[in-house]
Amino acid sequence: MAQSWQDIHKEALRRIHSREWAPDTLIPNEADLAEEFGCSRATVNRALRALAEAGWLERRRKAGTRVARAPQRRAQLAIPLLREEIEARGQRFAHRILSRSRSKMPSPLRAALGLSDDAPVERVQTLYLADGHPFALEDRWVHLSAAPGFETAELEKTSPNEWLVQHAPFSHGTLDYSAAPAGDFEAEQLGCAPGTALLCMQRSTFGPGDHAATLVTTHFAPNHRVRLEI
Amino acid sequence: MAQSWQDIHKEALRRIHSREWAPDTLIPNEADLAEEFGCSRATVNRALRALAEAGWLERRRKAGTRVARAPQRRAQLAIPLLREEIEARGQRFAHRILSRSRSKMPSPLRAALGLSDDAPVERVQTLYLADGHPFALEDRWVHLSAAPGFETAELEKTSPNEWLVQHAPFSHGTLDYSAAPAGDFEAEQLGCAPGTALLCMQRSTFGPGDHAATLVTTHFAPNHRVRLEI
DNA sequence: TAGTGGTCTAGACCACGGC
């Protein structure tokens, strides 16, 4: 037989595509498949687990493994550093700190992050440039106790984006994309007309233990696209 | 000892966060870690492989395992059926076929999909409604040989979105998000002013063997958000 | 409570790719 888990993965995917294994129906259990393919159960497990992680199968102990009713695929987005995204286009990266302050964080934002009222927070607004043209406008709130040393970081040398990735790796968070018309400030900084449709990204990250770390709102220059791989 | 792979996963993540294992440096090999944790190498492998898939580690044969320089995390988007997305909000789902035709596909679009000029293509425009209010406007091109039976499908009963997911599972593709001002048609259908900033999703899917399957452009009603989990 | 997937082990061989 000499089956590798990738062979089994491929064959299982073929059966799903061909509806030989129909949506919402049980497939044979691991032991039976191991016998059919002439390999050990661990090998079958490896293949089926990969398919389950990709959303093709749903597995539950005792209940068995079934083909997902609507194979709800997942798309993956590799979150790039702005520097890398710009340099990957063959453009020159630069950034400009527009403002930096220890201002009070508005209550709604605090609530969204689950921060107490007296948590020390720093706000930094940054413009990112590609070949000297505005690329993205970033408005970042950083919870200082989650990023020790940030308040003294030389952000003119290392952009906030890069500093935080290198010094305060986060563990989880959310990323929201939406469309928003450019306000006067965004229009001025990004060099477009007020009201222009801009892609807007809002990202909140949390460190280990659900401690809020950062809240970032980024407006991209007009016509920006985000690509996800399915 | 009694270590599970998740224990090792957690401990390794702790060492990465604490910079005990610094970015861009090698960590001990699997055999050594297995001895340290008092478990088998396979268990260590399971933990480190998960960390590599999540972007924390980079592994190469012979070269060993190193902490990623900039732990480039990946965000995951669960692509929902519009029906499920709407019903999950507790709203009533409905859809309306606006047009359906076997019109010629514009050359630029054909090129984007890698289709020959004579490939049979059907175009369907659909409006999706939540509680009777416009939710999304979809413009879909379907490559008929990749979706046999689509031309005779009763799309008034089963929306194109659902029909294709159930009858022609795709294997891979891309998803692009951007912001676009509402044109006259989008504004009329979605019930907003022309020029309103709309979130726009463009999705191309391919079946097994890189055969083009569908190209879909969706404009969402104003203020729509897409959430990704990190 | 019995069946299923989840996991661990100890050992083995292999593929890749620095050196």
Added chain:
DNA sequence: CCGTGGTCTAGACCACTAG
């Protein structure tokens, strides 16, 4: 070459949960 991760095995025990 030869160290490293990638994978497979045969068997075992465990955790969850449907019936």
